[in-house]
Amino acid sequence: MRILYIIGKLITFPGSFIRAFWEHLTCKILKLPVEEGRYIGFHDNCGHIDHSFATKGFAAYLMATGPGYMNMIIGWPLMLMGYINLKPIGITPYDSLPLFIVYIVSYYLGVSLLCAQFPLVEDSLVFWEMAYKEKKIPVVGRIFAFIPALVTKIGAYLESWSVPVIFWIIATVLLFVL
Amino acid sequence: MQKWIIIAIAVAAIVIAAVAIILSTRKKKPADSQEEVLPEEAPAEETSEEAEEESVEATEEDETSEEAEEEEEIPEDELCVHCGVKRKTESSEYCEHCEKELRKTKIPVAGWIIGFAALLLSLFATVQVFLVSSIAIQSANGDEYAAKKCWYSAYYAYSETSSVKDELTSILGTEIPFVKIGCGLKAKQIEAIANAYSPLEAGNSIGSVFTADEDGYVQHNKKLQEYKKTLEVFQSSYNAISTAGGDMVYDGASVEEVEKAFLSVKGQEGVDDVFVYYMICNATEYLDGDNLELLAEKYAALDKTAKATGKNYNWLYYQDYATLYIKMNKPDEAIALMDEMLKNDKGSYTVYLTKLRACMLKGETDKAKALIDEFTEYNDTVDAKYVLDATFYRLSGEYDKVKEICTEAFETYDYIPELHRQLAITYLLQKDYDNAFEEAYAAEERAYYLYSMGDSSGYTDELINTVYICTSLAKKYGTGESENGGNIDSLLESYSQEEVSETAKNIVDGKITVEEIFTKGVCDLL
Numbered sequence: 001m002r003i004l005y006i007i008g009k010l011i012t013f014p015g016s017f018i019r020a021f022w023e024h025l026t027c028k029i030l031k032l033p034v035e036e037g038r039y040i041g042f043h044d045n046c047g048h049i050d051h052s053f054a055t056k057g058f059a060a061y062l063m064a065t066g067p068g069y070m071n072m073i074i075g076w077p078l079m080l081m082g083y084i085n086l087k088p089i090g091i092t093p094y095d096s097l098p099l100f101i102v103y104i105v106s107y108y109l110g111v112s113l114l115c116a117q118f119p120l121v122e123d124s125l126v127f128w129e130m131a132y133k134e135k136k137i138p139v140v141g142r143i144f145a146f147i148p149a150l151v152t153k154i155g156a157y158l159e160s161w162s163v164p165v166i167f168w169i170i171a172t173v174l175l176f177v178l
Numbered sequence: 179m180q181k182w183i184i185i186a187i188a189v190a191a192i193v194i195a196a197v198a199i200i201l202s203t204r205k206k207k208p209a210d211s212q213e214e215v216l217p218e219e220a221p222a223e224e225t226s227e228e229a230e231e232e233s234v235e236a237t238e239e240d241e242t243s244e245e246a247e248e249e250e251e252i253p254e255d256e257l258c259v260h261c262g263v264k265r266k267t268e269s270s271e272y273c274e275h276c277e278k279e280l281r282k283t284k285i286p287v288a289g290w291i292i293g294f295a296a297l298l299l300s301l302f303a304t305v306q307v308f309l310v311s312s313i314a315i316q317s318a319n320g321d322e323y324a325a326k327k328c329w330y331s332a333y334y335a336y337s338e339t340s341s342v343k344d345e346l347t348s349i350l351g352t353e354i355p356f357v358k359i360g361c362g363l364k365a366k367q368i369e370a371i372a373n374a375y376s377p378l379e380a381g382n383s384i385g386s387v388f389t390a391d392e393d394g395y396v397q398h399n400k401k402l403q404e405y406k407k408t409l410e411v412f413q414s415s416y417n418a419i420s421t422a423g424g425d426m427v428y429d430g431a432s433v434e435e436v437e438k439a440f441l442s443v444k445g446q447e448g449v450d451d452v453f454v455y456y457m458i459c460n461a462t463e464y465l466d467g468d469n470l471e472l473l474a475e476k477y478a479a480l481d482k483t484a485k486a487t488g489k490n491y492n493w494l495y496y497q498d499y500a501t502l503y504i505k506m507n508k509p510d511e512a513i514a515l516m517d518e519m520l521k522n523d524k525g526s527y528t529v530y531l532t533k534l535r536a537c538m539l540k541g542e543t544d545k546a547k548a549l550i551d552e553f554t555e556y557n558d559t560v561d562a563k564y565v566l567d568a569t570f571y572r573l574s575g576e577y578d579k580v581k582e583i584c585t586e587a588f589e590t591y592d593y594i595p596e597l598h599r600q601l602a603i604t605y606l607l608q609k610d611y612d613n614a615f616e617e618a619y620a621a622e623e624r625a626y627y628l629y630s631m632g633d634s635s636g637y638t639d640e641l642i643n644t645v646y647i648c649t650s651l652a653k654k655y656g657t658g659e660s661e662n663g664g665n666i667d668s669l670l671e672s673y674s675q676e677e678v679s680e681t682a683k684n685i686v687d688g689k690i691t692v693e694e695i696f697t698k699g700v701c702d703l704l
Contacts, residue, residue: 018296021289033272033280052271074296077303084310088317090362094395106303
């Protein structure tokens with residue numbers, strides 16, 4: 001699993017790096033101690049940072065979902081810019097080589113960001129347990145945060161097996177080649 | 179396109195591999211950021227003794243009470259996970275000192291730069307996607323139609339992208355390099371033309387759709403080259419035939435003589451035998467169009483030659499062949515040919531119209547009506563549905579329904595000559611010559627308008643002959659007091675006897691009745 005996870009993270013290293021940056025920034029904002037500042041590498045935290053867990057509900061929610069939201073907000077437009085221009089609009093190297101490269105890079109960047117949307121499993125579990133097991137969060141908060149927390153929890157498990165990377169590789173083949 | 183994608187993926191893979199190698203070599207060194215943030219602390223790889231020494235140094239500066247605490251033995255599970263020397267606080271895994279220091283861990287400069295660069299890029303991407311989204315939606319619509327094999331609708335959607343792009347440019351006031359239509363989309367447009375019309379039309383359109391700068395793509399694209407080659411072969415076949423006996427057709431030669439001359443070019447370089455046989459059929463129709471058996475013989479030879487090649491030539495002659503079968507009162511054969519064409523193009527209005535006529539000839543009214551529903555299922559083109567409806571009800575003899583449909587259609591689609599023609603025939607059959615003329619005149623006007631816009635599809639033989647019949651009969655039997663009644667003479671003068679069919683002349687001369695032509699057999703001037 002570790003090898004698969006690290007390979008996935010290295011294939012999509014721009015997204016992993018940027019996700020780690022948002023995670024680090026969130027820790028700074030929430031004043032959480034950060035032990036390891038290395039974003040990418042052959043370690044279990046590749047694409048994440050080694051930080052201590054948040055002790056308050058909102059902080060834990062923000063740590064679990066905030067960086068993912070940021071990657072999603074940035075990733076979708078980039079991916080769409082690449083896809084729309086390459087596929088429906090049909091830009092080819094014969095139209096403009098620089099533009100073609102820009103769109104390919106944009107698609108790759110976008111996909112890499114979308115492949116790094118979820119936190120480490122432990123981070124997602126911190127909020128889940130705090131909210132739905134220990135019930136430290138008010139009912140309204142628990143209701144509103146349920147779907148994002150559930151998606152984050154499932155996504156974190158899937159990401160630990162590099163499922164999003166595999167999904168996007170297949171999706172790219174289907175979108176462009178077939 | 180696919181080749182470039184593969185190259186791009188290969189380059190990306192090399193970059194990823196290089197980064198991975200660099201990162202793996204960096205792994206042995208302590209993290210830069212940690213060195214920056216915790217200069218007094220030990221790197222991660224330092225031994226526990228070294229860490230202990232340093233932590234002892236740190237404690238010298240602390241208060242004396244802490245010194246006392248340091249001396250007591252702390253259980254392992256209560257030790258700070260970072261320094262491993264001091265007791266962790268109640269709410270954290272770290273001692274107070276480490277927690278304070280670790281909160282200061284700096285974000286690497288590269289992180290700030292890359293993070294905000296991504297944010298800016300994303301902002302740019304959002305604007306770009308917003309700008310080109312309307313073009314992309316049109317293209318996606320085209321793809322959807324193409325997937326359903328509704329090629330005319332697909333072609334229409336693809337060609338609309340140019341208008342959308344032009345509109346966008348005019349709104350923005352300038353040409354933006356990020357807003358352009360790619361060769362890939364243009365190639366799809368050409369493919370739609372090939373399927374909706376013919377590969378010859380597609381080959382002909384390449385020059386107008388692609389610019390000279392995009393010639394590299396045209397050279398590279400196999401399908402486009404195929405269309406161009408088909409057009410070239412057709413042109414060279416036509417030239418060879420013209421040289422061998424083109425003038426004979428107009429010089430009073432017999433069908434046999436013309437055929438012999440045309441067949442002499444068979445097998446020549448750049449000549450396609452199928453096109454030779456097709457031109458023999460055309461010449462036969464011109465010289466002896468009423469001899470349906472002879473024409474059928476020529477089409478059978480063409481069909482045999484085309485099928486022997488193993489290539490698809492349906493687009494070339496199936497429509498004419500089916501019309502011939504309808505004229506010969508062989509609707510089943512016509513339906514079989516049209517079904518074959520519908521396999522490739524579900525949206526062809528002319529194919530549905532021919533099949534509808536064949537069904538009506540067979541007396542299968544329900545099947546004919548179902549065809550219109552089938553056409554509607556595959557097409558959003560409401561105007562064509564009106565024409566099919568009007569034709570169906572006229573052939574069924576429900577003239578009031580024809581008037582109702584045409585009146586409704588004219589509210590939106592007044593520009594369609596065929597709708598006015600169907601209504602003109604309806605009035606003609608009801609012996610309302612003034613209104614028949616008015617509608618025929620309107621049909622002529624609409625056809626001329628389309629022609630002036632570069633679309634000559636309105637000027638069919640059926641339209642020319644219908645207008646001639648309606649105008650001539652209005653002159654004979656009408657009051658001449660209708661809105662455009664004063665134009666009857668000038669309109670008739672504009673007709674040359676060559677362009678009017680024998681059938682039309684016979685109707686005007688009273689040798690055949692209008693009913694014989696429009697209510698029996700083919701029910702039209704085919």
